Amino acid sequence: MNEDPIVAEVRRVREAMVREAGYDLERLCAMIVEEAAKIPHTGPRVRNAEELRRVVEQQAAMEATAVRETPPKYGAQ
Numbered sequence: 001m002n003e004d005p006i007v008a009e010v011r012r013v014r015e016a017m018v019r020e021a022g023y024d025l026e027r028l029c030a031m032i033v034e035e036a037a038k039i040p041h042t043g044p045r046v047r048n049a050e051e052l053r054r055v056v057e058q059q060a061a062m063e064a065t066a067v068r069e070t071p072p073k074y075g076a077q
Contacts, residue, residue: 017031
């Protein structure tokens with residue numbers, strides 16, 4: 001059976017991270033938290049599935065009511 005290249009890459013990166021942390025779970029978690037802090041969070045905070053559904057519905061409603069900057073060409077959909 002052929003291995004999925006994405007799965008292989010995830011496993012390779014995981015092994016590299018674990019090795020860098022010295023196979024110490026607490027150190028690995030600290031490294032992940034430290035790296036995550038470097039990435040700014042710009043979207044809404046979602047803590048559960050219900051909040052996620054609400055955010056997705058709000059975004060869909062916003063897109064549906066958005067006004068186009070330029071009107072479509074005649075006959076174009």
